[in-house]
Amino acid sequence: MKIAIATVQIPFITGGAEYLASNLLRELTERGYEADIITMPFKWYPASSIMDSILSSRMIDLTEVNGVKIDKLIALKFPMYYVKHHHKVTWMLHQHRQAYELWGTEYGDLDKMEDGSRVKDIIVKNDTKFLAESKGLYTISNTVTDRLKKYNGLDSIPLYHPPSNHKEFYCNDFDDYIFYPGRITEIKRQHILIESLKYCNDNIKIVLAGALDESYKQKIQSIIKENRLENRVVFVGFITEEEKRKYYANALAIYNGPYQEDYGYVTLEAFFAMKPVLTHFDSGGPLEFVKNEHTGFVMEERPEELAGKIDFLYKNKHKARELGLNGKRLLEELKVDWNYVIERLIT
Template sequence: MKIGIIKPDYKITGGFEVVVNHIKAELEYRGHNVDIVNVDATKRTLNDIPCSIDSHIFQQNADFFRYINYFWKYLKMDLSMYDIVISTQPPSFAIQHPRHIALFYHHSKAHYDLSELFQEVGLHQPYHRKAQEVIREIDSLSLSKVSIILAGSNTIKERIAKFNNLSVNVDLFYAGIDKDIYNYSGPLSYNYPIVVGRHEFPKRPELFVNAMKKLPNSYGRIIGEGGRTDDLKRIDQLLTYTSIEGIYIPDDVIWKKLSNGFFEEAHSELLRKSKRFKHKSNVVFTGRVSREQLFKEYADALCVVCPAFEEDYGLTAIEAMAFSKPVIACADGGGYVELIKDGVNGFIVEPNSVALAEAIRKLVDDPELARTMGENAFQTSRLYSWDNAINKISETILK
């Protein structure tokens, strides 16, 4: 069977790209002819919208009009050479084909599950609510024409029902994890808490940083980097100073404002003071690491903290569990919450640094508990193999 996977190309390699590459490889192994049809998602032209847009209006609502442009681009694609097509990130599900599977992990988040948060923080553009109304309407129309939507988690399935009023043509698809991670059998130790992932809003590594300041005799490691890394390092320096000086900064200010570079004068003044005193932080930033080093970080970790808000799936948590590590996530963590049985293979805590610190402290004080929970976590990870994932894709293709 000739299969086309339609993929917006953001010129980065993240979790979604890993999933798509695995699907391609596994389907080819099973005898299918598979193309990944990349569509450059970094271009800023509006050539595909069938009308002219005033430049002033475009500048006020650039993200919205780019979304509409790509909606039209996908809508007009000729995919008749494929027996079946698989769309991926939005708005690639606007493609037209009689046999169309949507591999669905998230909407345009600023106009759906993160809409209210973006408005609260001040990251939205003018006319946000009208743009949101239009995007939800065209998305719902497109998704209603899809043969089957494979939602990447129950969290995503619930969002599709809530926002697009669709449930009949929606099924679940849980991606497998990297086979070398799934089959890891090397040495393990339980040393320190870590956070793994890109530094983007609202992944909330800031909550982990603030939690570690409440555990001054322990240290943690932050693995990875991203667009918010510089702000995160400034926050760490600031909180190192304020924790020693007994100055309180609310968690909501830290992860909603400071993480986006919105430092008020009072915070900027504290940051200037922190640079003079140069207190040593108990948080280590590794930056981007090699695959070999990532495995070592997982293997040496006491636990893996996943503080993100409304995560779509939770691949990091499953990877951690494959290394027999308990996972700590927040109650508003979306897909992460689906993976954790509180007190069994990890902890689900309130989304604040005090609760995170308390959960970490339990494992620091009781390494045997960390090992026991890690063994339970390992058993959970066995459910997320690529064999299971591709079997689901294959069943859907053959329907």
């Protein structure tokens, strides 16, 4: 069986979506399917560029290659889930969020573009129409499923999948630092974590791994400087997967407090490493796994409240261990594994 994985990519940027596509390709190949990833470059500005991408995706022919039929299409991202195919299954990472839950927020941009309102309406109309063509409509989380129902009236089934190399995560100790790996940017809200340090026990530090967005750097640096936190916030930049697992293994807890995340590998990686997760009531995807006082703590996006939970774990490391173990057990109960995902996508 020939399977095409259809997605988009912003050139020179690799993130969770790219890892998911690669992992899906590997899992399909290991099970004997002939699969390949087919990508389209995506540019979201100006608003007219989005219209060009929508038109392009409808014109792409993925029914056959070299005269041989492509048996199934698994579409992952907007607007490649518009591609026409006789056996299209959509496993949605997310829609174009700027037209939905980010519209009108501090994290949105389409609402601030010329002709943005018209393009937003076109996206919603096309999503509702063309996603309904799918023989199976799945998402990566309940959060994405709920959005589809709320904005488009479409029913879908969430399929949880594990992060890369999930079996290699482990727990070693509970040292005096909070860890976060990933892009350091406004919507991930690491500034809340950093600001919480001024209310925390002086022994607690923060370790951040990943690229720091230039647009976010001044805000982060100002908080650190104003509160004299230079020796307590550690930026380790890009690290290897082995180094990342080591940081997880020895962290006191993991912070994952984005605004309306779709899924969030950080939460799952934390639980595979048996570490508790700190998040917020409006963080989206992480809330599907972080159960307050059972696998971590859920709170308002207030640095003082976050500091209180961190200090509690610092004084009660046995509780941190208990919460982390509960997280690992939860993933097992939810069947966060590839066998279940592939079975549903291929059926």
